[in-house]
Amino acid sequence: MFQIRCPYCGPRDEPEFKYGGQAHVAYPADPEQLSDEEWTRFLFVRDNSRGRYAERWNHAAGCRRWFNVIRDTGTHEMVGSYRSGERPEDAR
């Protein structure tokens, strides 16, 4: 079982968390100007890379806050976590 470090509560078991997909996907500055293809890309298309991946998690059964995690998609190593507004380099 994963242990994930909530930046607010500390390390907890994975069933307390909900997965939120890739992190740092910026909301389009002017969504009405997007073509259907661009909008589809924003909504649904995500990186699927091997290695260190920044992703969002929600501590659903704990403090209910969203935060970011760096996870290695090849090994499942939980490299670190950081709060919304912090940078991936801040992960610990």
Place this chain on the structure above:
Amino acid sequence: MLRGLAAMVSRAEPLAALEAKIAATTVDDTRLTTVPFLAQVGLRLDPDGPAAARLAAVLGSDLPGPNRAVAAGAHRVLWLGPDEWLVVAADGQEDSLVASLASAVGEDGGVIDLSSNRTGLELSGAFAREVLATCCTIDFHPRVFGPGQCVQTLIQKAGVLIDQRTDDTYLLLVRPSFAAYVAEWLLDGMLGLQADFSTR
């Protein structure tokens, strides 16, 4: 419609149907006790903002930090998140508590009566920690957890807020509709421990 609403407004103890089983199940001095109604008031505010100091004066204590609970006067304050706390007091205190907390917080945060949101289960006795360990993965060993700490976690599939009150007393706050599920898991843990004792 109105008659239906009136029926919903009258209070029913969430665990009334399990009361006899709860009373009959013990492991030595370890037992479960229902605390059907508690005053519970939610606080949302910036801990570094202007409301925090005014609140501390009303509460008689600073707002606790992560995973901490403080007893202050007739109530306890539990940390729920970086800008969120729950004030717990005896049933009936909710209106006066909301009034005093709201006047302290003013426009710098939110105060809301959440008393109906959770019901209480008190687990106490020398084997309380062992009973919790049968259905909850949080480590309650005294080297890492003790009185004055609280945790929001899961008992199996149900969300629960656990406030350790003394060395061997835990107050569990659960949603009323999940209370029977949580109580049955705890009772099952107690029955398992009873079986362990009888074969020793």
